[in-house]
Amino acid sequence: MTPNExxxxxxxxxxxxxxxxxxxxxxxxxxxxxxxxxxxxxEPALPPRTKVAFAVLVAIGLSWVAVAGWAVTRRTxxxxxxxxxxxxxxxxxxxxxxxxxxxxxxxRHRSELPLTGVVVALGLMAAVNLWSARRRRRALxxxxxxxxxxxxxx
Amino acid sequence: MTxxxxxxxxxxGEREAFAELxxxxxxxxxxxxxxxLGRSDDDVVQEIWLAVFRGLPGLRQPDRFAPWFYVVxxxxxxxxxREQYRRPESEPVGDPLEADEADGVVDRETLARALxxxxxxxxxxxxxxxxxxxxxxxxxxxxxxxVGTVKSRxxxxxxxxxLELVRKGxxx
Numbered sequence: 297m298t299p300n301e302x303x304x305x306x307x308x309x310x311x312x313x314x315x316x317x318x319x320x321x322x323x324x325x326x327x328x329x330x331x332x333x334x335x336x337x338x339e340p341a342l343p344p345r346t347k348v349a350f351a352v353l354v355a356i357g358l359s360w361v362a363v364a365g366w367a368v369t370r371r372t373x374x375x376x377x378x379x380x381x382x383x384x385x386x387x388x389x390x391x392x393x394x395x396x397x398x399x400x401x402x403x404r405h406r407s408e409l410p411l412t413g414v415v416v417a418l419g420l421m422a423a424v425n426l427w428s429a430r431r432r433r434r435a436l437x438x439x440x441x442x443x444x445x446x447x448x449x450x
Numbered sequence: 451m452t453x454x455x456x457x458x459x460x461x462x463g464e465r466e467a468f469a470e471l472x473x474x475x476x477x478x479x480x481x482x483x484x485x486x487l488g489r490s491d492d493d494v495v496q497e498i499w500l501a502v503f504r505g506l507p508g509l510r511q512p513d514r515f516a517p518w519f520y521v522v523x524x525x526x527x528x529x530x531x532r533e534q535y536r537r538p539e540s541e542p543v544g545d546p547l548e549a550d551e552a553d554g555v556v557d558r559e560t561l562a563r564a565l566x567x568x569x570x571x572x573x574x575x576x577x578x579x580x581x582x583x584x585x586x587x588x589x590x591x592x593x594x595x596x597v598g599t600v601k602s603r604x605x606x607x608x609x610x611x612x613l614e615l616v617r618k619g620x621x622x
Contacts, residue, residue, distance in 0.1 A: 297492045299476040302499055303469055309503060310468055373507045375463030436462050439512075443455040 308372070315372045319382040322364025323389040329357030331396045338400060338408070376433040383426040390422040457512035460503075472499065478582075479523060485577050486527045487534075488566030498526045520578065520592040531570050564614040572607035575600055 308314060336342065336350045368374055374382060394415050401408055456474065459467030479498050484490050501522045509518055565573050571593075578589045579600075586604075590597045 297476075297480070297490075297495055299469075299473045302472050302476060302496065305496055306468070306472075306499060306503060309500065310465070312463065312465070370504070373504050375507050376461055377463035379507075433462065436458050440455065440458050440462065443452065443458065447452070447455065 311372070312378065315368065315374060315378050316381050316385070318364045318367040318372060319374070319378075319385055322361050322368070323385050325357040325360030325364070327389045327392050327396075329354045329361070330393050332357070334397055334400060334411070338404065338411075376429070376436050379429040380426075380433050383422070383429040387422045387426055390418050394419065453515045454513045457506070457509065457515045460506050461509070461512065468503070475519065478519075482520070482523050482577070482582075483527060485562060485565055485581065486570070486574065487530060488562075491530065494526050494530050498523045501526060516584070517588045517591050520582075520584070520588075521594075524574070524592060528570075560615075560618065564611055564618060567614050568607060568610050572603055572610055575603040576607040576611065579604055 303310075332350050332353050336347070336354075342350070368382075397408075397411055397415055401411065453474075456467055456471050460471055476495075479495050480490065483494050483498070487494065502519060505518075505522060509515065511518075565576065568576065574593060575589055578584045578592060579586065584592070586597055586600050590600045593600060593603075595603075
């Protein structure tokens with residue numbers, strides 16, 4: 297087998313579009329499930345058929361989360377640049393969830409303290425994740441520059 | 451370009467660096483798999499590369515890439531060897547010596563055959579130490595055993611290889 301044949305076989309796991317695609321699908325599933333669960337939890341009297349429909353939608357969303365989680369941990373690794381992109385996508389998903397919960401709270405004309413707590417906690421998680429991904433990438437970039445300089449001086 | 455720089459570029463997600471890493475290290479993988487299994491095996495080679503790229507983002511010391519790489523390759527090869535030993539109809543290793551091969555010099559092909567006849571552990575340390583030129587400490591790290599064990603395996607491997615070559619008709 298030649299190196300080019302190996303690279304052709306590695307095309308799928310090494311495709312940036314595929315890796316970021318999995319992250320986006322997972323986050324979309326998570327945000328959708330979270331918003332539907334929120335609606336379900338805060339709506340006072342839902343008919344049984346609506347409850348079943350919500351449950352199915354939440355299950356579908358969580359299935360996508362599971363597929364994406366499996367893919368990015370077992371099949372298509374996230375490199376430093378991908379992690380930063382994924383962290384920004386995560387921040388975007390949090391923003392969608394935060395706006396959705398805000399709209400829901402506004403429509404009820406009351407503030408939900410536990411919900412606010414969840415939104416703040418998720419926001420903190422997204423921020424820490426973004427900070428950590430960018431810090432790791434910056435460290436690698438610095439090391440790359442140092443090694444390039446050393447290589448240039450030799 | 452050093453391996454460390456190449457690995458860091460891969461960890462950053464540079465596509466060209468992936469290709470460069472494969473081009474630089476593919477012959478090493480093929481050689482390692484060929485010598486350890488006694489034949490080439492594309493599936494094992496592919497499995498090694500998949501495991502390497504899966505593990506690369508988590509590699510904390512890019513300057514220690516070579517030992518890490520051998521650990522990953524070793525895992526895939528050992529899995530394959532375990533599979534092989536489990537199969538009842540495993541092929542016998544080592545062919546009879548060709549008549550025109552002898553002349554005082556052991557050619558690569560014969561050496562490879564003699565190596566294939568050694569037990570996997572001894573074959574492995576012999577290959578890593580002599581054929582891949584890795585220091586004893588690194589061999590120990592790759593095989594996940596103490597340095598003393600590597601030395602004793604090397605000693606035993608040398609004796610077994612000598613016996614194997616003598617059995618095939620070579621004089622030391």
